[in-house]
Amino acid sequence: MKKRALFTILVLLLTAFSSVSVFAATSGKARLDDRAGLISSGQRSNIEDALDSSSKKLDMDVVVVTENAVPESYSQFGDSAAARYAADLVSDYSQDTILLLFCDNGEVGNRDYAFATRGEAKKVFDGSVLDAVEDKVIPYLRNNDYAGAFTAFADQTSTAKNFKFGLWSAIAAGIGAIVGAIRSGSLKSQLKSVYSKEEAKDYIKQGSFTIKRKYDIPTYVTVERTKITSETSKTETVVNSSGEEIGVKHGKV
Amino acid sequence: MALLEYKCPACAGKLEFNANAGKVKCPFCESEFEMSVFEQLDEALDSQVEENLSWQTASTDTWSDSDNAGMAVYSCQSCGAQIVTDETTAASKCPYCDNPIVMMGNLKGDLKPELIIPFKLDKKAAKAEYTKHLSGKKLLPSVFSNQNHIDEIKGVYVPYWIFDSKAEASMQYKCTTVQSHNEGDYRVTETQHYLVFRSGSLEFENIPVDGSKKIDDKLTESLEPFDLSQAVPFQTAYMAGYMADRYDVTAEDDAERVNARVKRSTEKTFGETVSGYSSVEVADSNISLKNGTARYALLPVWILNTSWKGNNYIFAMNGQTGKFVGDLPCDESLKKKIAWGTGIGVAVATFVIGFLIHLL
Numbered sequence: 001m002k003k004r005a006l007f008t009i010l011v012l013l014l015t016a017f018s019s020v021s022v023f024a025a026t027s028g029k030a031r032l033d034d035r036a037g038l039i040s041s042g043q044r045s046n047i048e049d050a051l052d053s054s055s056k057k058l059d060m061d062v063v064v065v066t067e068n069a070v071p072e073s074y075s076q077f078g079d080s081a082a083a084r085y086a087a088d089l090v091s092d093y094s095q096d097t098i099l100l101l102f103c104d105n106g107e108v109g110n111r112d113y114a115f116a117t118r119g120e121a122k123k124v125f126d127g128s129v130l131d132a133v134e135d136k137v138i139p140y141l142r143n144n145d146y147a148g149a150f151t152a153f154a155d156q157t158s159t160a161k162n163f164k165f166g167l168w169s170a171i172a173a174g175i176g177a178i179v180g181a182i183r184s185g186s187l188k189s190q191l192k193s194v195y196s197k198e199e200a201k202d203y204i205k206q207g208s209f210t211i212k213r214k215y216d217i218p219t220y221v222t223v224e225r226t227k228i229t230s231e232t233s234k235t236e237t238v239v240n241s242s243g244e245e246i247g248v249k250h251g252k253v
Numbered sequence: 254m255a256l257l258e259y260k261c262p263a264c265a266g267k268l269e270f271n272a273n274a275g276k277v278k279c280p281f282c283e284s285e286f287e288m289s290v291f292e293q294l295d296e297a298l299d300s301q302v303e304e305n306l307s308w309q310t311a312s313t314d315t316w317s318d319s320d321n322a323g324m325a326v327y328s329c330q331s332c333g334a335q336i337v338t339d340e341t342t343a344a345s346k347c348p349y350c351d352n353p354i355v356m357m358g359n360l361k362g363d364l365k366p367e368l369i370i371p372f373k374l375d376k377k378a379a380k381a382e383y384t385k386h387l388s389g390k391k392l393l394p395s396v397f398s399n400q401n402h403i404d405e406i407k408g409v410y411v412p413y414w415i416f417d418s419k420a421e422a423s424m425q426y427k428c429t430t431v432q433s434h435n436e437g438d439y440r441v442t443e444t445q446h447y448l449v450f451r452s453g454s455l456e457f458e459n460i461p462v463d464g465s466k467k468i469d470d471k472l473t474e475s476l477e478p479f480d481l482s483q484a485v486p487f488q489t490a491y492m493a494g495y496m497a498d499r500y501d502v503t504a505e506d507d508a509e510r511v512n513a514r515v516k517r518s519t520e521k522t523f524g525e526t527v528s529g530y531s532s533v534e535v536a537d538s539n540i541s542l543k544n545g546t547a548r549y550a551l552l553p554v555w556i557l558n559t560s561w562k563g564n565n566y567i568f569a570m571n572g573q574t575g576k577f578v579g580d581l582p583c584d585e586s587l588k589k590k591i592a593w594g595t596g597i598g599v600a601v602a603t604f605v606i607g608f609l610i611h612l613l
Contacts, residue, residue: 161611168607172600180596184588187392191581197474199521200460200514208419208456209522215450216428217293220284224442228435 029063029093031055032150036066036104043147050154057158060096060121064150065089067103070112080238080250082112087238087246089116096120100153102141113141114250122247124160130235130249133157141253259291290448309546314365324489326499327354334467335499336409338492348407348496348556349467349567363499368415368484368550371491372408372572379406379555379570382577386568391591394584397561405559408572410492410551411473412464412500415481416457416511418545423452424523425537428530447530451523454543457515461552462507464500468556469567470510475578476571479552483573487551497551504547516540 031051032044039047047064054062065086074081086101093099096119103112115134117125125133136156140149235249259268259277266281277286327336331352347354380403387398426449433442459481463473485491519540527533553572560566561582568579 163608163611168604171607172603175603176596176598176600179599180592180594183595184392184592187390187591188583188588190390191392191583193386193578194469194471194475194580196471197477197514199518200457200511201518201521202478203457203460204518204522205456205458209453210455211451211453211523211526213423213450213452214526215293215448217290217448217450219286219290219446219448222444222446224444225436225439226442228438228440 031061031063033063033065036068036102038066038102038104038146039150040147047147047150047154050151054154054158058121058124058161060098060119060124061094062154062157063090063093063097063099064153065099065101066146067101069105070103080236080248082114083116083236083248083250084238084240086114086116086250087240087244087248088242090118090246091240091242091244093118098125098157100137100150102146102149104146109252111141111253112250113138113253114248117247118244122245125157125247127235129160130247133160134249134251138251138253314367315363324492329354329467332467333501334465335501337497337499338495346405346407347558348409348498349558350565351405351558351560364549366412366487366551367548368481369410369487369491370479370481370484370550370552370573372495372553373483374555374570374572374575376406376408376555378575379408379557379572379577382570382575383557383568386577386579387581390581392583392588393581394587397582400559400561403557406555406557408495409554409556410495410497411468411554412498413461413473413479413550413552414464414500414502414504414507414511414547415550416460416462416504416507416515416545416547418515419454419456419543420515420519420540421452421454421543422519422523422538422540423450424520424535424539425450426524426527427534427536428527429532430529431531444531448536449527449530449533451526453523455519455522457518460511460514461550462511464502464504464507464549465498466501467498468569472567472569472578473554476554476569476576479571479573481550484550491551495553500549504549507547512542515542 030048032039032048034044051062051064067085070081070085074085077084082101082103086099089101090097090099097117098121099116099118101112101114101116105111115125115130117130133153133156136152137149140146140152235247237245238248240246260266261268261279261282261284264279264282264284266279268277268279268286270276271278271285274285275288277288277291278284325338327338328334329336329347329350329352332347332350334347334349334354336347336354346352383403383406387393428447428449430445430447431442432445433440435441459479461473461477461479461481463470516538520535520538524533524535555570555572557568557579558565559568564582566579566582568577570577
């Protein structure tokens with residue numbers, strides 16, 4: 001009886017403290033799907049551990065998919081082909097997922113990457129948070145350090161839900177300083193009632209203002225042409241082939 | 254024979270007529286102008302006025318022996334103020350600096366005020382306004398408000414010059430309108446430049462400028478406006494119970510101050526007629542005053558002068574409208590405490606809100 005009780009407690013403890021499976025809970029798919037074969041077997045386990053760790057911390061799937069090219073069927077979407085493909089891929093994973101798609105066509109500067117976010121991940125990786133992830137990942141991709149890029153992706157995503165102590169401290173201090181200065185300044189301004197009068201508008205005789213001559217003469221035109229700089233990366237929401245709204249951010253590297 | 258020379262509105266270079274194109278062209282920046290532009294320009298320039306900002310003193314009447322009878326003139330040995338009262342009014346201290354004043358000669362030969370606005374509000378009203386002026390000021394040192402100066406409020410007729418004039422102006426502006434559109438990979442911004450002219454006139458009446466060196470111009474300007482329609486011809490009878498300061502700043506001396514105010518208001522009024530442009534810049538401004546006159550008047554002011562911690566504080570109330578002005582001392586240590594207290598409180602609240610947002 002005692003042995004059975006001890007065994008039950010041991011099983012419960014092991015269950016409670018065991019690491020989360022390397023597979024996504026709902027999809028059963030691997031979090032690193034290296035279809036382009038960019039990662040060596042030695043690097044794979046480290047990346048998977050990092051993705052699992054981040055997934056566990058965020059309580060959502062953090063996934064990397066590599067391809068040699070975006071499938072031909074997506075060419076109809078033009079520049080957004082990689083984003084649309086990522087939006088379809090992400091729906092194969094759990095309800096809350098962030099996915100990084102990297103397509104290595106071998107043309108440096110023209111290789112597509114796309115982030116796709118689904119469910120809770122759309123809220124967590126919004127705006128500057130996804131920008132920060134992109135900023136961490138892209139330098140590695142540019143240097144063809146794929147293992148470094150995917151590990152950086154896992155590490156950076158894992159911090160998304162951290163409380164930004166420094167940022168909030170700075171915001172709080174800034175707002176506090178401004179409000180403190182405004183309040184004390186406002187109270188001090190109550191003590192001042194003597195001001196110099198710079199104008200005499202109070203003494204303009206009513207109805208005395210007359211315009212005798214009025215000319216608006218067009219003289220010359222200057223034309224300035226500036227090249228529109230296209231953004232290398234765009235954030236948008238797209239509807240994937242399943243009809244689901246997916247957050248995407250994509251570009252070329 | 255005078256040689257007419259046009260300058261390029263774009264770069265100020267000397268323009269040349271291009272006979273082939275039938276246009277005026279700038280050899281420096283290559284801007285081209287239709288001849289019709291210069292026809293309008295000529296017409297506009299013809300309407301320009303020469304700048305002239307001079308005034309004439311209209312008041313010429315002086316104190317005679319009969320006027321002077323029953324009046325006493327005192328002098329402040331400290332600030333130099335010359336205070337006039339009727340003989341029945343006891344005057345022992347200068348209303349401006351609170352130092353003793355001594356009796357001196359008479360007013361015979363001095364310029365006599367043309368107008369006076371009699372006091373409408375009495376000392377009781379002035380005391381009530383002073384109390385109101387001090388109340389509700391969180392940073393006012395309590396020691397200052399506890400000290401009772403209220404009985405030292407004095408009714409003074411302050412000398413003013415009242416200016417009337419018609420301002421004729423011709424204004425020139427450089428304006429632009431901006432339009433942008435995309436052409437392929439380029440953003441094209443077209444800026445149309447304009448020369449804009451306005452000429453016309455407006456009249457100013459009853460601009461008061463104080464004629465006393467002892468009282469700060471800012472203080473008297475803060476007391477404005479006075480309703481000059483209630484001014485009456487000066488009579489010494491209005492002086493009973495009050496003091497009057499003798500003017501020691503002439504209308505000519507005050508002209509610079511009044512000209513600046515008139516010029517600013519004229520420019521602003523004309524500027525309001527230039528609308529619909531992306532940018533407006535004053536290129537030239539010529540203002541000429543016609544029939545500019547200055548009349549000598551006495552206007553009613555209640556004055557309280559006091560010193561605190563080595564600084565002199567002067568408070569004044571418009572004796573006609575009741576407007577009360579005067580800068581008050583600040584409790585700097587309390588100000589710092591409030592700034593820090595509010596700042597820290599708001600910072601903590603912001604931090605907590607940030608943390609709660611993170612938890613949601």
